[in-house]
Each structure stands twice: as structure tokens, then as C-alpha cells.
Amino acid sequence: MTQPPFVFDHWASAHQQRVEEVLSRTLPSEGTLPGHLHEAMRYAVLGGGKRVRALLSYAAAELAGASPIAADASAAAVELIHAFSLVHDDMPCMDDDDLRRGKPSCHKQYDDATALLVGDALQSQAFECLASTSAPQALKQVQVLATATGSRGMCGGQSIDLQSTGKLLSREALQTMHQYKTGALIEAAALLGAYAADHTHQQLITTLEQYSQHMGLAFQVVDDILDATADTQTLGKTAGKDALQEKSTYVSLLGLEEAKALVNTLYAQTLQLLASFGPQADPLRGIAKFICERPF
């Protein structure tokens, strides 16, 4: 009997729905004290987003031989961290953005103080989520996620970004900033999925690190292309912000055509990286295609 052909869209929507249910179970209900905060946390996390990081966790888990059940905590934890970063990034003292995932951002729907606490509490929830599994490699997962989130990861990238606004960055400096700001968490998403297995070979980790570095870069270049070319309604967030804030982007640095060519190169290299794997790498291939072929 042959396996039915892998259809990424089916796989993705099944796993998007899966992580949505896990997140809904993980976040305390609005009836749990303090109800106001829990309502705002659920508002910030549920019912939106492409869940790319969760998909990466599930896809890496599949490659590592871990079940979706084993990867649920990884997928939820990386989405909680991502949601926390969006809530804080949108605040007036940061990007000051009123729109997120097509609806009012958290501090607009509630207020600044609530948004601050929502972000803080979502970060704690991510680590609580990982620690409550007692899986063999759960402590390793905590370590990877904490490093990717903190000053030498996502938060550090935000800081570099703030310090860079209005400055002309070299391509190398831009790449470093994005490696911290978005690349670190994308890599953590994949590694957490792999560590959801009882044991993980170092060679698999190395492959996933390379995969994530390519995808992290591609993701950012595509984001810059979309910010420069798509409209606000299509994005579900404010478009054209980069130019308005005089930020260095891959589009401002390379031009639109060369930025598109870079995405194509990264996609080809990523498929090459996965060439020796069988169908258990199909979800990772599908995610690469999804990231690199977002409409532009």
C-alpha cells in the first residue's frame, strides 16, 4: 500500500487548528481570577495568525519521530512567546501600532498597563507550558526557548532595531539584527519540536539549525517585500511602516528584484538541505514553500 500524496494545505490547517485548541486549553479561562487579564491574554493569542512557528515545531517533531501530542507544548510555547512579543511591540513606546491580525492591537482594545501585563504573563505561560510536560528533554526545551527569547535573542533584536532606526545599516548588520529579532525564535520553534522526541541526534539538530537560518532570513526578506508592496488590508497590519520609519530593510538595501531573487535562492538551498530525507520531511518542505511563496 502506498501513502497518499502529502498535501501541505491539509497538513497545515489540521495543525493550525490543533495548536489553536492547545492554546485555548492552556490559557486560563476568563472565569479564572484575574478575569480581566485572562480575557486580554486570550484576546491577544487566540483566533489569528498563520501559526508558522507552531507548524515548524510540529514539522520538526515529525522529522525527529515525535508525535504531534508530544509536540503540543512546544508548538503552544513558541506561539505564546510570539504573541507576547507582538503585544509589547505594538505598544506606544515601541512601534505604536493600532492594528494587529486585522483587529485592534491589545493596548488599543484594553490599555497600555494591561498590554504590558499580558505580554509578561504570556512569557511566563510559555515556560510553564514546557515545564508541565515532564518530557525527557523538557529542560533542554526551556533552555533553548529562554535563550532565543531573551537579550541574545528576540528581545536583543528589538533593542538592536530600536538603536538602528534612522541609521543606514550594512547588509551584515541588518542580517545580525534579524537573526536576533526573528531568526532566533524561528530556530527555537524547530529545535523545540525536535526535542519533543525522547532522544534527538545531533545531526538532526544541525540540519534544523541550517534550515531555520535559511527560513528565518527568507521570512524577513519576504516581510520586507510585503511591507513595501502589499496594502494594509491584505497584511492585517499597517503596511508601508518601514519606509515611514526610515528603517533599513532588504528592499531598501538590495532593491525589490534582488530581494525576490534572494528568497528564491534560499528556497532552493533549503530543498537541497532536506534532499536526503524521505516523506517525513514533507511538512518542512511545505513550510519552506509557504514562507518563500507568500504572494508578491
Next chain:
Amino acid sequence: MTQPPFVFDHWASAHQQRVEEVLSRTLPSEGTLPGHLHEAMRYAVLGGGKRVRALLSYAAAELAGASPIAADASAAAVELIHAFSLVHDDMPCMDDDDLRRGKPSCHKQYDDATALLVGDALQSQAFECLASTSAPQALKQVQVLATATGSRGMCGGQSIDLQSTGKLLSREALQTMHQYKTGALIEAAALLGAYAADHTHQQLITTLEQYSQHMGLAFQVVDDILDATADTQTLGKTAGKDALQEKSTYVSLLGLEEAKALVNTLYAQTLQLLASFGPQADPLRGIAKFICERPF
């Protein structure tokens, strides 16, 4: 040969110095990218504070038979969480306080965006710190600290506090708020110290939970008394804020004399709780005395 008598002041200053060194080693240097963020994180954490939570970790570790080395990560982690909460609490959208530990608060010394990122990154650093020990009960420590920090702990308490300002709270509601806001982290500090041992008896955990609940309450009542009676210079933070902000406090609720009597009762009950232990409980006795006898 008899043991020399236990002198709490010596023990406390030795362990305050110890955690200061651990924190300084744990926080990335100002020369590590991103230097601006690391400088601000070190500013927010180092060189200040009584380190009560770290002392609780070391004291509980001693009772549980764990060495100070084993408890270093616990002590540092709880101080990192405490420092993060102070940085965020002082921000304009929360308490809007310019002064902390006798110097400009983090957002005054730097700016709001930096303070936001400092708090976020300090929280991640706390979990990274615990996870990097690979101690037998490290995952349990992550779980306890994450729960105590998040929406059903410290962040939740802040939310309840925000929702309560200007309202007259019952004593029960006030106690619930403080159990979340400060009690949860004080309890976590003690439990993390106990879990620094390779194994921990449930009976010890129960005793430490009761001890912490008494101390958490006493700590808050003393804080309310000091806010009402001491001056800003003595406190190292703005005095008289509670009355100004029309917050319910133990002083506004019970009156000054009854508040002082409550502290004395809690102290006596705490000593009773530790009566069956020998000299290995002396640090916990000393901390109780220190908390309950802060000058007022």
C-alpha cells in the same frame, strides 16, 4: 566542639554578596551584543536591594540540605524576576515612578522602550538561569517560578491591583491581591531553594509554604506601614504613594496600631512553625525577624 552562635547579619551580608556575584556573572556583559540592552539590564539588577527573595532561597536550601552552590541559580532567578517586575511597575503606564533603590528608575535612566525590553529579557534570563543547571529538580523549579510569575501569580496580582485602585477593598480581597502580587514570588523563592536539593520531602515543602504565606503577608503589611510613616529618603523609593493613589492598604483598612499588631502575631506564628527544627532553620528565623522588625 560547639557551633559558633548564628549571627543573622553576617549570614545575610555574606549571601547578599554571594547573589550579587552570581547575578553579575549571569547577566551578559556590556561588551556583549546588544551592549545597550545589557548595560540597562545590569543597571536594573545590580548594586541595590535587600535581596530578601535570594536570602529566602538560600535559607530554604539550607533547611533542605542543599549547598549554597546548588541554590545559586534559584537565588539569582528569583531576583531577576523581582527586578523585571520593578522595571515594568515603574513605567509610566503602570505606577509611573521615577525613583527606585535610591536612583533613577530604569525608564528614566534610559527610555520606556528600553525598560520594556529590559523587563522582558530579565524574565527570560531567569528561566535560562534555572534551566542551565541541569539539577535533578530544575524542571520543577521552572514550573514553580513560571506559575508564581504569570497570570495566577505576580502579573495577575498587578492586574488585580490596577483594577482595584480607587475602590474600597475588603480585607479578604486585599489579602488575595497581595497573595498574587508579592506572596506568590516569596513562596516561589523558598520553594526553589528547597528544590535545589536532589530530593525534597513533601513535609518540608508544606512547612515552607506556610512560612512563606506568613512572611508574604507580613512583608506587605510592613510595606504599607512604611509607605504611610517613613520618608522617601529612608525608603529609597517614593513614600506616601498609597494614600496619594487612594489604594486600599492594611493601614487604611486596619489602622496603624492594628497593622503593627498583625505583624507581631505573624512573627510569633512563624517561629512556632519552625520550632521543631534545629539550627539549620536559623537563617529562616533570621529572615522572619528581619521582615517583621524593619524599623517602624
